[in-house]
Amino acid sequence: MKQYIYVILALGFFFLYSCADETFVKNTKVEEGIPVEVSLAFTREDVPEVTTRAALPETEENKVYDVRVFIFDKDKKLEYTGIVEYEEGNTAKKGIISNCEVTSGQKYIYAIANTEGGAGNFSKTLGTDIKKVNDLKTLVSELNTETDQRLGGHLLMSGAYVEKNADVLAEEASCLVSKDMSGKSLAGEIKLTHVDSRVTFKVGVQEDSKITFVPRTWKVVNIPKYTNVFSAIFDYASISYFNTSEKSFDNSTIVDTKYKGGSFSFYMYENRKTAIKTPADYNDRERQDKNDTGLNGDFTYADPYATYVVLTGDYSDGDKTSAEVRYTIHLGYVNDIASDFSSLRNTIYTYKVTVVGVKNIILEVESSQPGEEFEEKQPGAEGSVVVAEQSISVDAHYEAKNVTFRKNDLTNLSVIVSTPYTIGEEKYLINATTGVVTSTMKNDYKWVKFVKRTAGSGLAKYPGNNKTVSVNGEGVPTNDDGKHYLTIDQVLQQLYNKKDDDGSSYWKGKNDDKSVTYTAFIDEYYYEEGDKNWKEFVNVEDRKMHILCNTKFSQDKQSNLTTANIMISQRSIKTIYNKSADGYSTAWGIETVDETKGMPMENSGTRASKNGRYNTFQMLDFSKEEDNGGWENYLDWTTESLNKLKGSWKSKRYAEYACLQRNRDLDGNGKIDADEIRWYLPSTTQYTGLWLGKDALYPEARLFQKDPEKITNDGTDGGTDEDFRTNNHFISSNGVRFWAEEGAATGNTLYNVKNSKFNYRCARNLGGYYTGVPKENESVDDYVQATLDNNGIVTKIVLTRVDPLALRSTLETSITAAPEHTGADLNRPYTKFEVTTAVKGKCPAGYRKPNQRELSLIAGYSTSSIGNTASCTYSDLTYKEDVYYTAFWKSEDKSNIVSLNGSSSSSVTRCVKDVD
Known part of the structure; x- marks a missing residue:
């Protein structure tokens, strides 16, 4: 049965919930060889409450799309195989496989679910190569790609028949079929269990602690690429392993604007390892041998192929101590057994890691000095600490x-x-x-x-x-x-x-x-x-x-x-651009935080949508003063906050002037020279890019800094529309309101921005176009390369200029429905994808419905209407539950807008296909 394991590393307590072992019926005599036609029931295990929505949604994780049954005779030779399919997936706990034509007598019944469309390939052809039970029991699944996700659903399951009121001494999968069972359903059922395990890490700090922990990256080392389809005593012998690349955390935990950790999830085949030597306690699990110079070698106790996670983040105690930390955590340690390094199939693991301080890192450094007695109390914790x-x-x-x-x-x-x-x-x-x-x-x-x-x-x-x-x-x-x-x-x-x-x-x-x-x-x-x-x-x-x-x-x-x-x-300048890509030389980046939150914008006139620096120059309108005016007419240089306007400009506390404060009087002449305006208010296109590239950005640089499930719309929590806008919406230099709580949604062009407060984030050009008086038609290289047909509609998107951390690393022929903020890879685009013409109904073979980010790119780069086009992405917002994103044409703006529509259906779909 499925086990639900919660591992709390900071406290060392473990809670293991599992059902009793299944029991099987004893054999009795029946008349052999008489043709009968029976039906079989199958069930899948209950799924616990999902601990993070970055994994597949609960219903998708447990859907059954197809079940192939194998019935073997008393000599364990194949007698019957058949398949039942569910086009939209069976979400019920049970299903029926009808009209299985066999003969009476002793049978052995097995099944495999989700044999098509999943993450793995089989070592044999199921319809022709399976002749005996042993062929089935030695069946191996190999991952199609080296991935720790199951974005298309179709999670592989396998199982054996269990008789009703089975006896503990019964043989596995055993069933007696008598002649009088013809046309009836067998009393027992096939129990299906997942081949994968799901692992969730929830990293946090102690409640009411002043500590902040900004999650940065995580990766998994030693994920098996192969597994036995049916559970066996030992793991697949010719196993090979792979490591994931570093990824951003799927979700962040933010309390009163302070980062308190985050979470991520991944899937993996079983990897059952024991210690090569017995560790004395938990901390020994990450201990490594030291060479003659004190440098780390192999793990002392852990098997070299045991799976472990490396996560990084930024620590602060809220006072004098800060650190860049790195934690290594081996999987396993169930029931406080330090020598357990196993990860079992059909198991959900939740690791709760509590960051309580960096004293052990400091102790290790201090005790490494000459004349000191070396101590390494926490080998899995490393970092750079500053006091x-x-x-x-x-x-x-x-x-x-x-x-x-x-x-x-x-x-x-x-x-x-x-x-x-x-x-x-x-x-x-x-x-x-x-x-x-x-x-x-x-x-x-x-x-x-x-x-x-x-x-x-x-x-x-x-x-x-x-x-x-x-x-x-x-x-x-x-x-x-x-x-x-x-x-x-x-x-x-x-x-x-x-x-x-x-x-x-x-x-x-x-x-x-x-x-x-x-x-x-x-x-x-x-x-x-x-x-x-x-x-x-x-x-x-x-x-x-x-x-x-x-x-x-x-x-x-x-x-x-x-x-x-x-x-x-x-802090360095943050950008969504791919630093390793060739073929372009200019880009743009942003500051990490908004230091002067809640600012209106003085000038809301129509401006170029892509060129934020040009837009900002037009807003500031220096031409009204000789030589662009003096710095002290705009800013008070004497305050450390750089947040006050002076003299006749005191009342002009607007977003465009806040970005002006990010610059400097470089030559010291007191005059605002064009070469000195390098930081500016971004355009809508740049804000959209920040949503597309969110996962490539340092967490504090992301536009949306909240838990989407805790966001309420105006009025529901006693607040006002003004509060809602100030807390969640951004304003662009072309006067468009950007709805960060909805990802890339925009609206209210030329809104009354002068009397409302918005968030903003100042930007800077990279590699060119950052000095001198800007021209409207000059702009940095776009992060998107789009191909349009003769009607101005996108047919292909190339994102090689976008940081890979923001993209999905695997090609997918199907992606399940998922939320926009916490959907992780489910709402990320691949590096390149093609787009079909408008389709009514089901997508063509190999194509699928786009997610929200893919739809935003199609809509944003098409110059004519793409029709009311659906996505497979719905809202995380509690007050907009099960509302999906749809694109529609806004004639007054002559652009396609992506917004929440109310359902996953629409008049057409622009299907997409990942391509190399």
């Missing part, structure tokens, strides 16, 4: 923050810089006693510029890119006039030379509380064209500057600990 007194995290655009150096903290005058272009880490150290400098610093540290704050509590003024300070004869640079900036090595030199100076005005405060404050001007995370390509520095790890710091490493070099007085960390 900083002042932790400054900024987005990819231009930023300015104040940092404070305290006189008593100058015992370690050092900085460590980590960027995509540093070899390892670049370091700069001044010996606090001798003043001797040790440096591996080259060029990639000048992205932070410092100006000493002379007075007040606000920010210093940015002097301009070309106003650097040269070191004078004494090696003491100065920028006290506010007209020049220092680099970090010069700041450390200045701190060293002033460390014993008590009489100057350099230090502020009294006694042991003396300090000095600098404004740190952080450049945008962009390297100018030349020998650096934008594909090298987008979607990468944060670049970091650790000031007054020290870094230590674990013995195996898999973990490290950095302690710092000041940490400046900057």
